[in-house]
Amino acid sequence: MAGSIRLRKQPNVWELRVYLGRDASGKVKHRYSTFIGSKRDAERELARQLLLIDETPAPVIEGTKWNKRTTFNEAIEAWRENGWEDLSPKTQMAYQQLWNKYIRENIGTRSISATGIYEVERYLRKLADGGLGESGIRQIRAILHRSCKLAGKWSNGAIPNPISGAERPKSPRRDPVRAPSxxxxxxxxxxxxxxxxxxxxxxxxxxxxxxxxxxxxxxxxxxxxxxxxxxxxxxxxxxxxxxxxxxxxxxxxxxxxxxxxxxxxxxxxxxxxxxxxxxxxxxxxxxxxxxxxxxxxxxxxxxxxxxxxxxxxxxxxxxxxxxxxxxxxxxxxxxxxxxxxxxxxxxxxxxxxxxxxxxxxxxxxxxxxxxxxxxxxxxxxxx
CATH class of the missing domain: 1.10.443.10 (Intergrase catalytic core)
Known part of the structure; x- marks a missing residue:
């Protein structure tokens, strides 16, 4: 849980800010308070407030709120909850591993609406330059494409699909499987x-x-x-x-x-x-x-x-x-x-x-x- 302190114009008067999360509409919420005392005491008070927030159960928000801030991770998570089971167990396992390893901490944190085709193709090329094979890149693109397509449908067209126009980097031509004589x-x-x-x-x-x-x-x-x-x-x-x-x-x-x-x-x-x-x-x-x-x-x-x-x-x-x-x-x-x-x-x-x-x-x-x-x-x- 994040927080910050800021010195106001008066000496030893501090503004404490505690991050509370997002409300039902997806808007970021903070709690502000004023503290009078030394900076060290203000930091202790901020730590106490953060501890109380951490110990308070987070409110349960049903469903995903679709807007311009929706990330790739949120779209994939929504797909996992509604439709992922239609995939074969082997495909589910492969997609989960690719998501965890290559998407979640990378492009997954980005807003879909704020990501263009150029950024997507650059991301895929970076994966290829890092040694990921053609099959892995193809599956990652499939994960992103499907999740964005569903996000567009569930948001009534409010969220675009930057994956549909993105091309995969060309891989070296591999010899086809040979039929033995x-x-x-x-x-x-x-x-x-x-x-x-x-x-x-x-x-x-x-x-x-x-x-x-x-x-x-x-x-x-x-x-x-x-x-x-x-x-x-x-x-x-x-x-x-x-x-x-x-x-x-x-x-x-x-x-x-x-x-x-x-x-x-x-x-x-x-x-x-x-x-x-x-x-x-x-x-x-x-x-x-x-x-x-x-x-x-x-x-x-x-x-x-x-x-x-x-x-x-x-x-x-x-x-x-x-x-x-x-x-x-x-x-x-x-x-x-x-x-x-x-x-x-x-x-x-x-x-x-x-x-x-x-x-x-x-x-x-x-x-x-x-x-x-x-x-x-x-x-x-x-x-």
């Missing part, structure tokens, strides 16, 4: 089999054969797999938030899909299922139908962290001299590339779970037959 994929699968890590082998094989996202594979349950027909149901994904892993339905309906896998991949998934059943039996547990296939929990009741498989694959890649530019996400690119010359564009969209503005995923049985042929073809290539 068929020869490289076969080498990787042979090395995975030799490693003896059945869980990682099955995880990578499924990613290669289907192009599924790592979060989708981590969320795969036993009852999502038909071990007779080879059909998989993809309707969940694992996301990482501040409270740990969470299983959520996809953001878009097209990501919910059914697809086939080849027999070799299906057999590998069956081996992992048998291994999980054996482990549960040794622990005197039973696996439920909705148990997570790739779980590290003996009862398979909790989904695994997708990052664990990325780290394990990175270690495997080093141990077996696999090219460093091949990552788990490279397998999704391989599957998409392989499908180009094999199936129709709509089936490729359906199998990969991509969202478009002009396509729907409600296809006929002919599309399912086409997907089965795609699964068999890629199984032959991988074998």
């Amino acid at each position: 068929v020869t490289e994929v076969r080498t990787i699968l042979s090395a995975l089999e030799a490693s003896g890590d059945l869980r990682l082998h099955a995880f990578c094989r499924l990613a290669i054969a289907t192009g599924m996202r790592r979060g989708e594979i981590a969320a795969l349950r036993l009852n999502d797999i038909d071990f007779v027909t080879g059909e998989l149901r993809v309707d969940e994904g694992v996301v990482i938030g501040s409270g740990g892993v969470t299983v959520k339905t996809p953001k878009t309906a097209v990501s919910i899909r059914k697809l086939f896998v080849d027999q070799t991949t299906l057999d590998l998934l069956g081996k992992l299922r048998d291994q999980q059943l054996a482990l549960a039996a040794r622990c005197e547990l039973e696996l439920s139908d909705d148990a997570f296939l790739f779980s590290f929990d003996p009862g398979c009741a909790t989904p695994p962290y997708p990052d664990v498989f990325s780290k394990n694959f990175a270690k495997f890649r080093t141990d077996y001299a696999i090219p460093k530019d091949i990552h788990l996400h490279s397998f999704r690119h391989f599957a998409a590339t392989f499908l180009d010359a094999l199936v129709s564009e709509r089936q490729k969209q359906a199998r990969m779970g991509w969202s478009t503005t002009h396509m729907s995923r409600h296809y006929t049985d002919v599309v399912s037959d086409e997907d089965k042929r795609a699964a068999e073809a890629i199984g032959e290539v991988l074998s």
Whole structure:
């Protein structure tokens, strides 16, 4: 709590000023008083008054008051209270960390209305010059843009959005994710089999054969797999938030899909299922139908962290001299590339779970037959 003293025209007469905060309209409020005595005594009296203010509970003001003094921090805080929960847990955690580290004590303290496009672009460039990557800068701009857009709506247009016209600094061009060749994929699968890590082998094989996202594979349950027909149901994904892993339905309906896998991949998934059943039996547990296939929990009741498989694959890649530019996400690119010359564009969209503005995923049985042929073809290539 801030305060100050000021000598009036008369000797030993002091004006004490104590900051009380802002009223309901956002206006700064102070309390003034007069003290007669020495400067040291006046300072003691000011300290006493500040102590009393600190010990007095602050009045609760409902809601945010929108005006020209509203700061970026206040807009973000209002968004947190009204709409933040619509973000995925992983996005919430990432935005919170970026806010705390790069925004809160920097541009966050500034008034939105008093900040121009030049100041915003200068702020973003300063972040880039400080070493922050393209992804971080893009997300920071997204945080500021969304919060200012909401502030403009909630203030009935009184607060502008200086972020909408601000451009991000250009980052050095990065090489796109490379799709490995068929020869490289076969080498990787042979090395995975030799490693003896059945869980990682099955995880990578499924990613290669289907192009599924790592979060989708981590969320795969036993009852999502038909071990007779080879059909998989993809309707969940694992996301990482501040409270740990969470299983959520996809953001878009097209990501919910059914697809086939080849027999070799299906057999590998069956081996992992048998291994999980054996482990549960040794622990005197039973696996439920909705148990997570790739779980590290003996009862398979909790989904695994997708990052664990990325780290394990990175270690495997080093141990077996696999090219460093091949990552788990490279397998999704391989599957998409392989499908180009094999199936129709709509089936490729359906199998990969991509969202478009002009396509729907409600296809006929002919599309399912086409997907089965795609699964068999890629199984032959991988074998």
